[in-house]
Amino acid sequence: MLFSYTYVPHQMEKMQEFIDFIFFEVWCKAPDSERFNLSLFATKPELHDVMQAFFYSDANGADFFYGHVERIYNLFSKLDEPQIEQFKQWYRGNNNVEKVCANDSITQLVRYADIPVALKDLSDQLSSFFKGLYSQSLLDLTTLRNKIGDIDNHYRSFLKANKAGKCPFCGISDLHGQYHTKREAYDHYLPKALYPFNSINLRNLVPACHNCNSSYKTSKDPAHPVKDPAGGTKRRKVFYPYCTDPQPIEIVVNIAKPDVSALTPQDISIHFGPATLVDEIDTWRDVYGIDERYKAKVLGENDGKYWITQVLDEWQEEGRSPEAFLQILAKQTLKSPFAEANFLKMPFLEACRAKGVFDAANPL
Template sequence: MLFSYKYVSHSIEAFQTWLDHLVKEVWCKATDTFTLDLLHPTLREVVEDIFNTEEDKTKGKIKTDWLYGPITTIYDIFKDELSSTQRQQVAEWYDVNNDIEALCSCDPTKTPRTYADVRAINEDLEEHLKAFCQSLFTNVIGLDAVTSRIGDIDSHYIEFVKTNKAGKCPYCGYNDIKGEHHSRREAYDHFLPKGVYPFNSVNFRNLAPMCHECNSSYKLKLDPVRHIDPIRRKNTDAPRKAFYSFSANSPAISVTVTLKTDDAINMTCNDIELELDSPGCDQEMESWCDVFGIEERYKAKFCAENDGKAWLQHVIEESVNYGRSVDELLAEIDRAATRAPLDSSNFLKNAFLTACKRKKILR
């Protein structure tokens, strides 16, 4: 990714605190009959409100038991079907799966656990736990009983974009991210997919705004910390490092373009060689390129009429019409790319026009 987000604390994080208590102090220590008194006090209030008053606003106003039923069902599975060793194992998995930074760095002491691992312990647990964890984000976190206590995702988004002001998607570097002055927001992506990993669907260190193209056209359900089969475009079991969305240090990525043709008008992606590098981050770069289709997208941008070809035409016209040398214009673009690489895709513009100069398309 082109830069890291700065993490923003918000009251909505309390949901993860409730989940911490539910998994480790209630489910993993299940012995007697379940009572609401076992829950985190605020979660108990939420469960009671939802059970008594909330309605599913997406399915014809039919009252839905989002929390009480699933919580008790999973509690009974822990109590009746899991050994003490298995319960302790799940508690450890919970901690590991919520250390998103460690999982992105492939920390050898922390192996992420998937729903397949849960299934190996108990198939019923996998089924109910997966439905529960996914529902927390898709349904429960937006209910009035929750938002009235800890705020909603929209308010988190406003605080997030007030702090992260770049206005560009860090995963591609050129698409816009809607800011505080928009009436709509970008979708939050689960960087480690919520359909693969239990327990972190409402962990905001695993959630970040992402442009629609990155989220819905390329990343989809792909797992950044697992290698991808390039033919089937499916994850394999082989682990690898990935850039962490909230890393303290943004990656230093260089873009080098080499052109195999001097026919700029008819240039295609096959005429472009692209080298992307970040010293010491080979696996992270591989993951980034695979998951977000970076090489394909950057090459397509170079070939586009209103991107690469327009950049080239602008330099030619400036040189011809205003008597400015190509070297002077390229030096100006290079300075802009150093000062503001994301502005007008300067980091790509500079790499592409430098390649045009080397190929003598620009003289």
């Protein structure tokens, strides 16, 4: 991840508060409580209002929410104390996204696939509920929206604090901004298809460009490799999208030959640093297909090859040397690393210079 987002508090956090209450104060207390009824929500008045409205509503979203809360309550009522405690640890772990990203050994993380087969009915109901929490048919209900606001409003607030205009996961795609009528999709960083409990947690929701979200990451699991060589449940480190003290990513490009017109992806190697982030960088490269995408960028007619043409045109037509061009570009890169993909443009052109692409005897 090339840079971190600034976290933006918002009214929508109240939805997570509602889910926290339902989990800890309703579901986890089900074995020792009465039959499911609205009085279970009395100590959370705003949630009680929502549940009462949903009880009398015939809207699909209302029926979905109320019905799942009741069905899961009845399934929790059959659990014993150790099982309840295990679910509490899983819930806390899945919602502590920062510690999950750091691969904290104490933080327990659970996927639907990790829930015991004996609890399949409960797992299925949790899966349906937490995947459906993010649906517009629910979030658009007036009763709920009046309490929690809406995601479009959050995105507008988000843009005021995050003005880079580029996707931080790749650095090469624009994000829809204040002058667009559409917003970017929010990626569930820990995919809602794989993980329960955090589908409405704003710290697990990150705007991402279409390529990163829908073409490369899709439902890949950042916290677990696709194939664990040891055959177990090994986890891995991953960049935390809302890190408050991020380290800049270093990029070095090498090319195998000076004939750039004949370069192929196999002729390009890209090295990332710093070494202190090697685990996070490896995960990032795997999940977002970074090597493939960056190589395609530097080989593109309107990207890498055009960058070379810029240097040669400056040299041949304006009398400015490639060295002078790169010195100015270096300053621009420090100031605006993501404008025109300078963060990648600079190391690629440095690789070209080192390979003699700009030598007078070796014009393009």
